[in-house]
Amino acid sequence: MHLADPDFPPLLKGHAVKAPLQPFAEACRRAQAHELGAGDVVWSRNTAKAELAIVLEPDVPLECALQMAPLLMVALGDCLGSLCPPKVAVQYRWPRSILLNGCVAGEVRIGCPRVELAEQPEWLVVGAALEIAAHEGRKDWTTTALAEEAGPEITRTDILQSLAAHFLAQLNTWHDEGFRPAHDLWLFRAEGREAPVALTHRGERIEGLVLGLDESGNLMLKPAAGPVRSISFLDYVEFAEAPAVGP
Numbered sequence: 036m037h038l039a040d041p042d043f044p045p046l047l048k049g050h051a052v053k054a055p056l057q058p059f060a061e062a063c064r065r066a067q068a069h070e071l072g073a074g075d076v077v078w079s080r081n082t083a084k085a086e087l088a089i090v091l092e093p094d095v096p097l098e099c100a101l102q103m104a105p106l107l108m109v110a111l112g113d114c115l116g117s118l119c120p121p122k123v124a125v126q127y128r129w130p131r132s133i134l135l136n137g138c139v140a141g142e143v144r145i146g147c148p149r150v151e152l153a154e155q156p157e158w159l160v161v162g163a164a165l166e167i168a169a170h171e172g173r174k175d176w177t178t179t180a181l182a183e184e185a186g187p188e189i190t191r192t193d194i195l196q197s198l199a200a201h202f203l204a205q206l207n208t209w210h211d212e213g214f215r216p217a218h219d220l221w222l223f224r225a226e227g228r229e230a231p232v233a234l235t236h237r238g239e240r241i242e243g244l245v246l247g248l249d250e251s252g253n254l255m256l257k258p259a260a261g262p263v264r265s266i267s268f269l270d271y272v273e274f275a276e277a278p279a280v281g282p
Contacts (some may be wrong), residue, residue: 038082041196044203047076047089054081059162062088063146066158067275078195085181085194088144088162089202098152100159101252101268102214104145107161108133109220110202111143115165117201118193119185128226129234129245129254130271133165138179141165146273152251163198167191214250222247231259236266 043049050071052061058077065071073092079085089107093100108127115125115135126134133141143163147156166180167190181189208216226232227245234241234256243258252268 038190038192041078041192041199043076043196043199046203047074047199050075050077051080052077054079058086058088059144059146059160059164062090062160062162063273063275066090066160067148072158076199079191082191083166083168085141085165085167085191085198086163087195087198088160089199091159091161093156093159095155096153097147097150097156098251099214100147100156101145101272102209102217102250103159103161104131104143104268104271105221105248105252106205106209106217107143107145107163107202109217110205111141111163111165111198112220112224113201113205114194114197115181118189118197119181123185126224126226127221128232129248129266130252130268133163134226135179135181135184138177138184140179140181140184144273145271146275149274149276152269161202165194167194218248227256234266237270241266 040051041049052058058079062071062077071090073090075090076087078087091103111133112125112127124136128134131142131144132139141164143161145161147159150156167182169180169182205217222228225245231242231244241256243256246255246257246263249255249265254266256264256266258264
């Protein structure tokens with residue numbers, strides 16, 4: 036199926052890739068090689084899946100820059116909320132998953148050079164992927180696709196251009212007002228906010244109520260017994276290793 040290319044906002048410049056190239060990996064590679072910079076968007080021509088990755092050049096330490104991952108989750112939630120019929124419930128499962136009607140349909144990713152939390156990364160990439168086409172004969176009912184939940188009318192191009200615009204809107208609010216507005220929107224759709232949720236972190240199964248995120252994207256979880264726990268988001272950052280230095 037042929038689709039028109041997405042129309043990105045003026046502050047963003049699109050770079051299309053075809054399978055088997057993946058936008059997130061390609062954006063990280065090209066940012067590391069100084070081939071892409073702030074505002075470049077790598078997106079996939081795949082029509083069965085909506086995938087893009089946005090290159091940023093943070094002017095804040097990594098500890099603060101990690102907020103870009105929940106910002107992108109919120110932007111994807113806003114995008115889906117605007118395009119999908121009311122019957123489709125959109126939720127966020129920490130650390131990276133997007134749920135449609137309780138099943139995983141997509142994820143966000145974040146990558147940057149390996150630096151300390153107090154250091155400013157030279158570049159940072161946030162990426163999102165959303166399954167669009169229904170999978171015939173699938174047996175894993177914990178996952179789903181946009182077509183299964185919202186119908187076949189919403190296309191890859193619809194998602195990509197809406198997502199990019201919503202992310203820029205969230206980024207502008209973040210610059211003006213800080214992390215709190217995006218945090219509150221994230222928490223509103225967070226799985227585990229109203230009933231305990233179970234997750235596995237570093238091999239440990241933890242169950243509790245989701246209270247929110249701290250300034251580094253760490254999950255604040257209240258177990259049935261004991262104090263509130265902070266679950267590290269840093270474990271889910273995809274660090275790019277420094278390029279090899281020649282002789």
